[in-house]
Amino acid sequence: MAQRVLTTRPMLPGGGLDRLGAAVDLVRPPGPGKPAPETLHELAAGVDGILCLGNDSVDAALLDAAGPSLKVVSLASMGFDGVDQQAAADRGIVITHTPGVLAETTADLAFGLLLMARRRLGTARDSLLGGEWQAFDMGGHLGLDVYGATLGIIGYGAIGQAVARRGKGFGMRVLHHSRSTAPDGTGDIAPDENGSVAVDLPTLLAESDIISLHVPLSPATRNLIGAAELRAMKPTATLVNTARGGVVDEDALLEALDAGTLHSAGLDVFAREPMGPEPTALARHPRVVPLPHIGSATESTRAHMVDLAADNILDVLGGNPARTAIPGSSPVPRKDPA
Ligand code: DGY
Secondary structure, eight states: OOOEEEESSSOOSSSHHHHHHHHSEEEOOSSSSOOOHHHHHHHHTTOSEEEEOTTSOBOHHHHHHHOTTOOEEEESSSOOTTBOHHHHHHTTOEEEOOOSTTHHHHHHHHHHHHHHHHHTHHHHHHHHHTTOOOSOOTTTTOOOOOTTOEEEEESOSHHHHHHHHHHHHTTOEEEEEOSTTOOOSSOOOOOOTTSEEEOOHHHHHHHOSEEEEOOOOSTTTTTOBOHHHHHHSOTTOEEEEOSOGGGBOHHHHHHHHHHTSSOEEEESOOSSSSOTTSOOHHHHOTTEEEOOSOTTOSHHHHHHHHHHHHHHHHHHHTTSOOSSBOTTSOSSOSSOOO
């Protein structure tokens, strides 16, 4: 019998889904948007694999709805905070994601946000479109320099490193902090191959003009940037978040912006997504550049993500190890084939 794979969206960018559909029986949900959990549970019954997105909830209920035939859940996303990893491990199911293929594109967006926030490009554009451009104004739309500023990167995987390389190109002093590249205390402050220097978090917070977040959301990183961290930043600093909304305490961020103790923020991600017709006060703040979670949204990158997600399913269902299992997941199913 042919293997069956559920895709949680009927259509996705690129040719990955069609390629997958040529190799397995593809089960597609009826509508274009995110299906209700009950619909997904019904469609999942008896499938061998699930291809889903980062904002789908991969919980025990979905895994159990699929049943013992399920061997692999493949996310077309880098982030996997919507996955109950313990439930997957308990059931011997491989979880995969799409690291690498979206790093440069997401780094581009982080730079777009920091340029917009620092140079106040959104408000300048709005003022032109609002008919307010009556004269050249030496004192109007004044932002802060990006060239020569200190860029602090928190989280130093592929995306963080791609941001560092862009910072170097802008003549910035680049610092980074991550668990794996913490300074060793030897006083060695030579920049790495991306032109960035590893520092501890207090140093990064105190010295950076722009702070860009690139950590996954986990219990350890939830509210990593809270009131204390915001207080430790320069009042002229810009915070950029293309990681996950939950990494920042949004109430504390709004307070800092209101109080003028932080210059600006560029935010592609929020605690509440999607926002629908009522954007939050934080998203509407004049010193915030808000975007609707589009870090990896280019035609080729989204196609590469779907391709890699399809390949991971084909690997596992073909009896091979997944090429990009999430950290902590076995690349092969830990059970007898059903
Ligand atoms: C990712 O890949 O994690 C993006 O945020 C889209 O989910």
